[in-house]
Amino acid sequence: MGFYWIWLGVAAIFAIIEFCTVTFFGLWMAIAALVPAIISYLCPHLSVVMQLLIWALSSLSCAFIWVKWIRSKPVVHVESALIGSEGILAEALQPGQLGTLLLSRPIQGKQEWVCCSDHTLARQTRVTTIAITENDVVKVQASSLLKEGVK
Structure with missing residues (x-):
């Protein structure tokens, strides 16, 4: 069973959080939630545990990119x-x-x-x-x- 619609909902929730806080954290987490949404749409029989693992990895990757981007100062x-x-x-x-x-x-x-x-x-x-x-x-x-x- 594909859970892509749940992941789209999670992405939408993080996008709403971003609109309310403007910290960019919600934006990156929304992008991270889109990764398992796309993968679960393409592979509907992927286990929930694997989807959560994909989301955790994409969240860590997005957080790492966000921290590197926010700290970079073009001198x-x-x-x-x-x-x-x-x-x-x-x-x-x-x-x-x-x-x-x-x-x-x-x-x-x-x-x-x-x-x-x-x-x-x-x-x-x-x-x-x-x-x-x-x-x-x-x-x-x-x-x-x-x-x-x-x-």
Whole structure:
């Protein structure tokens, strides 16, 4: 007996969950539920245990792909979007120290970035990003210094 319609229902439930949560987890689980739906449609005498095994494997595969995809950061795009962005320092910043930059608009889904500066900057100073170091630390400078031409 083919259970493809049950798997289509499971996929639909996960799709509805995705519409309600927008985390992309439901989307990947819906895609994973389509795999046993297609296989059980093509092989209607496949056992329920085998269908569950196929679903578990496809769920793990989809979760792995999702994690790899969500964590991949195209560095070129991050640099081009981040450099020149303005934000505010969450705490005072001394040369050689690391601080927190709060951007006015998120980049790559992050609004808080670890930052450093060559100048002493007070808390709540409006700064502009000027570079990104190898450690993904954002180098900032006071916006007023950039307008004056200090580098």
